[in-house]
Structures are given as structure tokens and as C-alpha cells.
Amino acid sequence: MAEAWDHALLALRLVALDPALGGVHLRARSGPVRDALPLPDGVRLHPAIGDDALFGGLDLATTLATGHLQSQTGVLDRPGPLILTMAERCQPQLAARLAAHLDARPRALILLDEGTEDEAPPAALxxxxxxxxxxxxxxxxxxxxxxxxxxxTAHAALGPDIAAQITALAATYGIDSMRAPSLALRCARALARLDGMSTVTEEHVATACGLVFGHRATQVPQPPQEDDPPQAPQDDVPDTEDRQGTDLDIPDELLLEAVRAMIPDGLLDRLRATRATAGKGAGSGAKTRSNRRGRPLPSRPGRLDTAARIDVVATLRAAAPWQTIRRDETGRAGLHIRATDVHTRRFEEQTDRLLIFAVDASGSAALARLAEAKGAVELLLTQAYARRDHVALVSFRGTGAEILLPPTRSLVQTKRRLAALPGGGGTPLAAGLDSAGELAIQARRRGMTPTICLLTDGKANIARDGAGDRARAAADAQTAARMIRAQAIEALIIDTGQRPNPQLRVLAQTLDAPYLPLPRADSHRLARAVDAALPA
Known part of the structure; x- marks a missing residue:
């Protein structure tokens, strides 16, 4: 791993020499190794920093003391590189502001990433x-x-043909951003300048492509077939020795190998896994506004009541520009605050996500796919536990449904209840939907974001009153589905039967839920399909 350390030192030196390179994404936990890095003396930012601190605004203390408007600058007006701590927690709003600032004023940005495997700073940064x-x-x-x-050196020259070659190399590795080739060209010049040279060499270009393209690659090009006919030499192309200026004739194989050597182990596998679950949540439910706790949001004008918390600083900032006028109007000294000046504090918090597994344990399901369904649910439970989701288990068989496990994060207890799940009897699909829906409503009242995952073969034959009637059972299931949809509860239907059931497809349309028919799928494929289809 000494090579990674050398790359970190080289990257820091390059961005110090040319801040237009954008910066460095440093992935390392806080500790002695990261503390040993020679980070530049720059402007420290944190993920919860507000617009007032970023861009500046009213100097409240001076304005109130002097009675005249006084402004103050923000941290982005200070010189030097920007260092964003805990960059993996940066919100999209802050990322957009920093990206716009970097585009308007090129400067180095050091992203200190302390996240886990599924956490990363915003893609824009x-x-x-x-x-x-x-x-x-x-x-x-x-x-x-x-x-x-x-x-x-102050400048390093680079031939025009290299730009086209580097751009083609980026496309070969599946890099669709034109920013990457531009950064690679700038990096090659910076490497030559570090070596005290005025001309970019073949080694500089290869190193730059590896440093810039290695972590951006989304595919690995296949080597050429050995039976391909060799290219005929062209007499009208001059040799490299006869070329004038700074043009280079760099073999494509050299650049391909330079990038391939810099691709991190397992990167492409992680990219494929990310694309399979793109847009899905990682254990977080819906974002809700709160006036008590959560991530701070910009204050807004509000009213004096018991439900809101007054933002004193924002209120004083709104009242400060009017103090001179108000004193002249009233003839009284002191601080004048009116109802229109009042600002209230706001917060944003993410609710916990609850996955409610409603499992069909009837006789038809037991004969078909109950074993695979159990295995898939167990795998999904393990993934939910890793994401810190809450899970609940509802079983329906015979003439009714039973909540085997209320919302919990106990993986051991959930697996024990699932393993003891018996099979047999009729299919009271409506009863299963009713129980899952009631559980979801109760969870929402406690501040959770519920999602119902229904695993069944869809052969409903037991009505709500326990009577054996297929027509009534199907109608009751539709009624239960409409009630769940009316509550705006997210749902997912997975058909575990040997063949897709048209009635389940209609039920999914009523629920406005994804329908996944998975015949002949084992528990692992079943779990992957369900996990990819779960709403964020």
C-alpha cells in the first residue's frame, strides 16, 4: 500500500502547483495515517455549513452597534484551497454551491472522505x-x-495530437465526461513542470492518464485478437525522430496499460453492483421537515407560537437594517423588533425505513416456492440489517393472517421466526394485505417509512370472512389493495409461483406497485431482484 501513499503525496503536490486540477478525493478514516499527510493550509468546511458562512452577508453585531449596514465576507472569499471534512455527508445543495464556485473560480478542493463502502461524496464534486x-x-x-x-518550470508544452488520443482513450474505458480528458492533459503538463521540464514526455502522459482515468473507468477494453492482420506501414507518415515541435507518438498499448494498472481492485464489480441498485435507498426513509431535530435548514419567516423555535440570530439579522427608521418613527431608543422580523428554525430528518415482508405460507405456495421464498426473505433481512432498516414479518395461511414479528432490528429473532414458519392450508390473500396495511399505518404514525413486500403465488381462495370462495377472495384482495394505495404506502409484489399469475399483475396495478414474476429463480436471484426493485 506504499504506492497509494506515494500517489496521495504526488496528487497533493500537483494540485498545489496547478489548482485548476480541481483537487483530490482522499478516502481515509481519521487517524495517524491521514494526519501524516501534508495537507495544505486552506479553508476548512463542514457538511452542515450554511449559505451565510459560505458567501457572507450582514455583519449583525457591527450593524446593531453602529446603526449602519455592515457586511462581512464568507469563507469562500478567503484565499487558499478548500478542505471539506466528512465529505461523504455533504448534501446535494452544498455540493451544487461548491461546484458552481469551483467553475467560476478554479481552486483546489480536498475531499476528506471517511465513509463506508456504500458512502461517497456527491458525484458533482x-x-x-x-x-x-x-x-x-x-x-x-x-x-x-x-x-x-x-x-x-512555469510552462510545459504539449502537442495537439495528444488531446485526441487521450480523449479516445477515455471513451475506450467508458468515461463519458469531457472533463476527464481535460484534467488528464493538465495533469501531464503539471507532471512535466514538477520534473523541471518545458516539454511533456511520453512518461508524463501515461502517468497522467493512469492517475485521472484509473478511478473513473467503467469498463476494461478487451485486448485485440491475435489473428487480426497487422497494420500495413504507411510511407507518407514521418517517423517520430523527424517530427518537429512537441508532438509525441505514444503507442496506444502504453496508455491502455497505464490506466489498467491504476484501476483499483474490485472497482468495476462495485460499479456493476451500484448500477443494479441505482437510485435505491441505503436504509433511509423519507425526508421530513421538523422544528425540533435533524439537519439544520435555512430559517424562514414565521410566527410566534409554541410549535416553532425562534432563530434569534436570523430574527436580529432581519430587524437590523430597519433600526434607524424605526427609532425615528417611534422616538424611542433601543432594539425594535416586529412580527415581520421573526424567523423560525427548521430541520430536516430522515425517518427509519420499515420493510414489511408478507409471506404466503399456504399449501399451494408450500408446494411451489415457499422454501425459495424463505431463503430470499432471509437474505433480504440480512441486507436490511446491514442498512439498519427495521423489518417485520407477516404470514398468511389457512383462514387468516398472523404478525409473526413486529417491527424490529433483531436479525437473530427474525430468522428464528422465519425458520419456524409452517406451510399449508388456504390462501387468505386479503387477510395478509389487511394485516400488512395496518402494520404499515401504525409504523407511519411512529415516524417510519413503510414498504410492503408481498411474496405469494397469487392463488387466493379464502375470502375475508374465512369462507372458501375464489371469486370473493380475489375481490377482497383488490379491496385491500385499494385501501393500501389510498394510504400512499409503497409496495412490491413478487410472484413466487412456477408461472406468472395474471391476477397478481392486476393486483400490482391496483397497488401501483412493481410486479416481479420470477419463475425458476433460486433464493439468491429472488433476493437480488427484490432488493433492486425496493423503493428508495
Whole structure:
């Protein structure tokens, strides 16, 4: 892992030499290894920083003391690179503001990423950072000092043909952003300047492509077939020695290998897994507005009542510009605050997500796919536990439904209840939907975001009153589905039968829910399909 440390030092030196490279995405937990990095003295930002601190605004204390409007600058007006701590927690709103600032004023941005495997800074900021370095596996023994080079030159020339070659290389590795080739060209010039050279060499271009393209690659090009006919030499193309200026003739194989060597282990597998579950949540429910707790939001004008919390600073800031006029109107000294000045504090919090598994344990399901359904639910429960979701288990068989497990995060208890789930009897589909719907409504009242995952073969034959009547059973299931949809509860129907059931497709339309027919699928495929279809 000493190579990763050397790359981190080189990346920091490059962005210090040329801030237009955008910056460095440093993935490392807080500790002695990260503390040993020679981070530049820059402007420290945190994920919850507000617009007033970023862009500046009214200087409240001076304005109230002098009676005249006084403004103050924000942290973005300070010189030096930007260092965003806990970048994996950066919200899209802050990322958009920083991205717009970087586009208008090129400067280095250091993203300190302390997240887990499924956490990362916003893509808008990662795209603008030329380099990404993962120091997760670096030990203290790997820490070395990068040897000092010659005095950097002021400029390094690069031939025009290299731009087209680097752009084609980016397309070969599945990089669809034109920002990446531009950063690679700038990186090649910066590498040459670090070496004290005025001309970019073949080694500089190869190193730059590896540093910039390695973590951005989404595919690995296949090597050419051995039986391909060799290219005939062209007599009208001059040799490299005869070329004038700074043009280079770099073999494509050299650049391909340079990028392939820099692709992190397992990166492409993680990208495929990310695309399979793109847009899905990671254990978080809906975002709700709160006046008591959560992530702070900008204050808004409000009223004096017991339900709201007054933002004193924002209220004083709104009242400050009018103090001179109000004193002249009233003839009284002191601070004048009116109802229109009152601002209230707001917060945003994410509710816990609850996955309610409604499992068909009837005789028809037991003969068909109950074993695979149990295995799929167990795998989904493990994934839900890793995402810190709450889970609940509802079983329906015979003439009714039973809540085997109320909302919980206990993986052991859930697996024990699932393993003891018996099979046999009729299919009271309406009863199962009713129980799952009531459980979802109760969970929503407690501040959760429920999702019903129904696993059944759809052969309903037991009505709500327990009588055996297929027509009434299907009608009752439709009624229960309409009640769930009226409550705006997210749902998912997975058909575990040997063949797709048209009645379940109609039921999914009534629920406005995805319908997944998965005949001949084992528990692993079943779990992957359900996990990919679950709403965020």
C-alpha cells in the first residue's frame, strides 16, 4: 500500500502547483495515517455549513452597534484551497454551491472522505477533482516522504495530437465526461513542470492518464485478437525522430496499460453492483421537515407560537437594517423588533425505513416456492440489517393472517421466526394485505417509512370472512389493495409461483406497485431482484 501513499503525496503536490486540477478525493478514516499527510493550509468546511458562512452577508453585531449596514465576507472569499471534512455527508445543495464556485473560480478542493463502502461524496464534486486516493489499507510503516525534485518550470508544452488520443482513450474505458480528458492533459503538463521540464514526455502522459482515468473507468477494453492482420506501414507518415515541435507518438498499448494498472481492485464489480441498485435507498426513509431535530435548514419567516423555535440570530439579522427608521418613527431608543422580523428554525430528518415482508405460507405456495421464498426473505433481512432498516414479518395461511414479528432490528429473532414458519392450508390473500396495511399505518404514525413486500403465488381462495370462495377472495384482495394505495404506502409484489399469475399483475396495478414474476429463480436471484426493485 506504499504506492497509494506515494500517489496521495504526488496528487497533493500537483494540485498545489496547478489548482485548476480541481483537487483530490482522499478516502481515509481519521487517524495517524491521514494526519501524516501534508495537507495544505486552506479553508476548512463542514457538511452542515450554511449559505451565510459560505458567501457572507450582514455583519449583525457591527450593524446593531453602529446603526449602519455592515457586511462581512464568507469563507469562500478567503484565499487558499478548500478542505471539506466528512465529505461523504455533504448534501446535494452544498455540493451544487461548491461546484458552481469551483467553475467560476478554479481552486483546489480536498475531499476528506471517511465513509463506508456504500458512502461517497456527491458525484458533482468527485468529477471536478482530478485525483482519487484510497488510504484505507495504508499502514504507518508505509509512510515515506516524496523526494524533492528540481525547481518547477512555469510552462510545459504539449502537442495537439495528444488531446485526441487521450480523449479516445477515455471513451475506450467508458468515461463519458469531457472533463476527464481535460484534467488528464493538465495533469501531464503539471507532471512535466514538477520534473523541471518545458516539454511533456511520453512518461508524463501515461502517468497522467493512469492517475485521472484509473478511478473513473467503467469498463476494461478487451485486448485485440491475435489473428487480426497487422497494420500495413504507411510511407507518407514521418517517423517520430523527424517530427518537429512537441508532438509525441505514444503507442496506444502504453496508455491502455497505464490506466489498467491504476484501476483499483474490485472497482468495476462495485460499479456493476451500484448500477443494479441505482437510485435505491441505503436504509433511509423519507425526508421530513421538523422544528425540533435533524439537519439544520435555512430559517424562514414565521410566527410566534409554541410549535416553532425562534432563530434569534436570523430574527436580529432581519430587524437590523430597519433600526434607524424605526427609532425615528417611534422616538424611542433601543432594539425594535416586529412580527415581520421573526424567523423560525427548521430541520430536516430522515425517518427509519420499515420493510414489511408478507409471506404466503399456504399449501399451494408450500408446494411451489415457499422454501425459495424463505431463503430470499432471509437474505433480504440480512441486507436490511446491514442498512439498519427495521423489518417485520407477516404470514398468511389457512383462514387468516398472523404478525409473526413486529417491527424490529433483531436479525437473530427474525430468522428464528422465519425458520419456524409452517406451510399449508388456504390462501387468505386479503387477510395478509389487511394485516400488512395496518402494520404499515401504525409504523407511519411512529415516524417510519413503510414498504410492503408481498411474496405469494397469487392463488387466493379464502375470502375475508374465512369462507372458501375464489371469486370473493380475489375481490377482497383488490379491496385491500385499494385501501393500501389510498394510504400512499409503497409496495412490491413478487410472484413466487412456477408461472406468472395474471391476477397478481392486476393486483400490482391496483397497488401501483412493481410486479416481479420470477419463475425458476433460486433464493439468491429472488433476493437480488427484490432488493433492486425496493423503493428508495
Amino acid at each position: 468527485c468529477e471536478r477533482a482530478a485525483f482519487r486516493v484510497d488510504l484505507s489499507g495504508v499502514a504507518l510503516s508505509d509512510i515515506t516522504a516524496l523526494p524533492e525534485g528540481p525547481e518547477p
